[in-house]
Amino acid sequence: MNHVLCGLAANVSLPSELVDRLIAVAVGLADAEIAAGLAHRADLSHAQAVVLASGVEESAVSLAYAGLLTAADVDPVTRPNVALALLDERAGRPEWARLLAADPVVERREKLAACSGLPLDVVETLATDSDVQVVAELALWTTPETATGLAAHPHAEVRRAVAANEATPPAVLAALLTGEGLPPAQRCLVCDREAVPFVHDPQCSRLDCDLLPDASCDGSHESTAHETRRMAIRNPFTPAEAAAGFVDHPSLLLRRALAGRPDLPSEACARLAVDANPGVRADLAENPAIGEVLIRALAADRDHEVRRSLAHNPLVPLDVLIHLAGAAGIGATLLPRIASASPEEVEKLAGSPKPAARMLVAQRRDLPPAVRDALAADPDAKVVKSIAPHPGLSEGRLRAMVDRHGVRVVAKVAANPDATPALLEDLARREPPVRKAFREIARHRHASAPALLACLADAQARPVAAGRAELPPPVIEELLSDADRRVVEAAAANPSLPLAVMSDLIPRL
Template identity: 70%
Template sequence: MHHAHHAHHVLCGLAANTALSSEVVDRLIEVADADVAARLADRADLGHAQAVALFSRVAECGVQLAHEGRLTAADVDPVAQPDVALVLLDEGAGSPEWARALAADPVPARRERLAACPALPADVVKTLAADPDVGVVAELALWTSSDVVAGLARHPHAQVRRSAAANEATPPDVLAALLTGHGLPPVRRCAVCDQEATPFVHERQCPRPDCVLPPGASCAGAHESAVHDIRQAALRNPATPAEAALGFADHPSMLLRWALAARPDLPPEIYRRLAADLAPGVRADVAENAAIDEALMRTLADDRDPDVRRALAHNPRVPLDLLTHLAGFARIGATLLPRIAAATAAEVRRLVRSPDPAARMLVARRRDLPPEIRDRLAEDPDAKVVKAVAPHPGLSEARLRAMVDRHGVRVLTGVAANPDATAALLEQLIRHEPPVPKAFREIARHPNASARVLQACLTDSRARPVAAGRPTLPPAVVVALLDDADPRVVEAAAANPALPPGVIAALIPRA
């Protein structure tokens, strides 16, 4: 059993190996199972004839091959392979005749996927709009053009209206009507009263395994939870007019207030009201919204909830002094913030000169700093700042060594990730005492890692699968790794272009 399992990992790896000849790919196609076929379908060099051969051998990779643009309409029988035909239709590469055939498919899920396809013939759209399955009509309402969706917004079923409320092609006046309910016939049916006697409230922990109603769904005759969902979709839709949305800033439903918080088109007093909301999620979305003014940002900077302050740090228009203040105590992680990415040269210089290490760290995450600023940050007394700038391109080997000498394990992984780290420096990093396991993976991935360094990386369980795939390893080592106990290592070694062609040929069973 172990042997068959092991052979499978070898073939999966080989299927991804970039050094295969076209003949070897042909041989793999002949013996491929679903997993091997998935790797083969990903190959950049897979020819059209090979794709067709793979598809006829392993039908389930057809969807992937179609997504990758490897199959044409002539290669697919829409009756035998409707799922593959649907992918091509979705990418505009199918034929109108297929759409007509699929509109009558007995499986509702397929008609639903057809309804999401672009540029469908008018007669097919008409058929789908009258489909007996409400899920199909709802899917059409989500993706179709403005003239069709305007009609579907009047549909008696709430699920169809909810899709119309989410479609950005829906005309603004229709979205306003879906939001307020004015000017549309009332909803007649919803998912709850379709299957339950009303009034009915769905319990949060439903004991029925086959139940598809969301927790808390309710209908007492007016389809309450469904109407709420329609409103939420309309409020989240950027095409909904702001005037219609404004009235929901004081709505008792937290979810409806929350849907407003990220909108870019509301007047300042509405943002002020939402920034004082009891729900931290609402305040956080307001804090990250680029449409709020500076005065409101300064108020939100003192919010008691850390998520709100972190969201404000991600606001692309937050003032730098405020951002520096936030960086001292908001957990920002290793990300380059939008406001820092957009900082001007003068602002960058100001941040670098800041006495606050948090400000210097923010700017040290950029990867396009002028050399003198980059070098100044590399010599920063604070290890957090040095760690942030360590992967920046252009740092000299001497400077990278000095960073490690001064700050040791705290900056080692960052230095290992520097594109200009030389083979000699990587060797020094791998011998560092105490060892830094996290750096091993970075080093194993590094383009400048020598064979000797990569062999040292093989001693670390997490770096081993990365190192096993590097073509710099000696071929004999790669061949030995084909028998490793870790399947990820076996697969990486089999995908390694350094594997000798004779070994590759011997690994593929005869079809």
């Protein structure tokens, strides 16, 4: 891979004539990496896209999805993958779909089956395809009418796909979940390939085997039937009362899928709240379907993950959340209940004697100035670290944070969108250096050349800094020969790279 040319392909300052030259290089070398960068340029013209697509097949698909190729540019016989991309975007021609429905390559028929807006006769052809994976792909994305017909398909894999399709009518989903009203499936992927009864070895050493580790069939296609039920339970359009019937099912996967449904009846919630498996209780704890009684009960759960999940429930009462904040290890996260807190609740949290409560509200980025400034002066470093990136803090307050709390808050102060160039320069020169601060400074919109030069000393910040237009051009040129390919590509993509250098870097064919 030529990392310099890959970087140049993404350089927004590359003029059109040099884009043309680079396209010629990509086509001449059949270089998919350079072509990929060119294909994502916002200024690529239709004419340039046609030339690029003509020489590098991989880029043609991207260009089709980007709307830079039209049906007139594509021959579906010689370039079926590009034709499929246009069909997927509903920009292809109906006759292409009819042609591709008979394509001998199964993967292409699968791709076609996932396209929307196909002619009815093409859908009917795909629904009777000789390869079950094509039919299953159709079942996953098709219309309610076709999904209804495929729900009774003799192959269990197709039914599994219908159960996952959110366009499938609720009554059909309920039937797939319970099996009522549907004839038994006759085949599955397991018994298609193996003599039954068969249980797939999770440590299977066969290189050509693509069965799932837990695949099994004793004639009832049990592993696929189980997955069909899981898909149906996870489908938000499956009737809640039908899904709730699995609340005591022995399958952990089914109970966990059920615990996450936001339309669970209260009786099902109560049963799952005392489930023996903590994963089920943790999934339930985050579910807004549970009421305050269950929330308070789960707040005392012995499992850490249950309590942590409960903190993410958007309806958790503030007093419960404050209790959880000190014990659940929530970290620097804006929780849903904090994001929706009223002005009065914000004031209460900010004035709480518990640092954990103040840290929670400090994660908001829309605090009133008085609350924001009070938290900026908090004696607890964790609170200050949480508030440090809040917009609107003055340079003086940001410097005061660093003076009081030192290395613990430097990186977060550097992430403040209003940090000044002078402050960022001081943070970049700080001794001992704070590596995380370099990464924040390197991407900061106010970072000056001196600050960015300091960031080049950090291995993780260096690729980011190398792409910043504020760097002096001679430094950018030096970075083109860096040992780190990420730095080379970033430097080549730097919009401040001199035009003459860009021209010299692109070979003339």
